[in-house]
Amino acid sequence: SLDCLNFPTKIFFVEPNLLFISDSGNNRILCVNTDNNELIYTIGTGQQGYENGFFKDAKFDWPQGLTFDQDDNKLYICDTFNNLIRVADLNQSKVETLCGNKLNTIIGDYDYKGGKKGIEQTI
Numbered sequence: 515s516l517d518c519l520n521f522p523t524k525i526f527f528v529e530p531n532l533l534f535i536s537d538s539g540n541n542r543i544l545c546v547n548t549d550n551n552e553l554i555y556t557i558g559t560g561q562q563g564y565e566n567g568f569f570k571d572a573k574f575d576w577p578q579g580l581t582f583d584q585d586d587n588k589l590y591i592c593d594t595f596n597n598l599i600r601v602a603d604l605n606q607s608k609v610e611t612l613c614g615n616k617l618n619t620i621i622g623d624y625d626y627k628g629g630k631k632g633i634e635q636t637i
Contacts (some may be wrong), residue, residue, distance in 0.1 A: 526580040541574045572609035
C-alpha cells in the first residue's frame with residue numbers, strides 16, 4: 515500500500531518548513547510542510563521503474579540521497595538501482611535525468627575514466 519512509508523532512507527530539510535523524504539521502498543519522494551504536516555508533493559508513481567515526466571508519471575528504482583537547490587527550486591535525487599541522478603523541478607512539477615544512463619546493469623562493472631557528460635556518462 516502507498517498509504518504508509520516503506521523503507522524511508524533519507525530526509526532533507528529546507529528552511530523554513532519543507533521536509534523531503536526518500537520513501538525508497540515505495541519508489542517515490544514525498545514533500546511535507548512541517549508547519550502543518552500536510553503532504554505537498556508526491557514525486558513518482560510508486561511503481562518501480564524508470565520514467566521521466568510529470569511528478570505523477572515519474573518512476574524510480576529505490577530513490578535515496580537528496581539535496582535541494584533553493585535558487586532553482588530543484589530537488590536532486592540519487593535513483594539508486596537505476597544508477598541515475600535525477601532532478602525534480604518543483605516549478606514545472608517534472609522529473610528529468612541529469613546524469614547516468616541505463617546501460618550499466620552489471621554490478622561491479624564501473625567506468626573509472628568517466629569524461630562523458632550528462633546522460634552519456636554511465637555511473
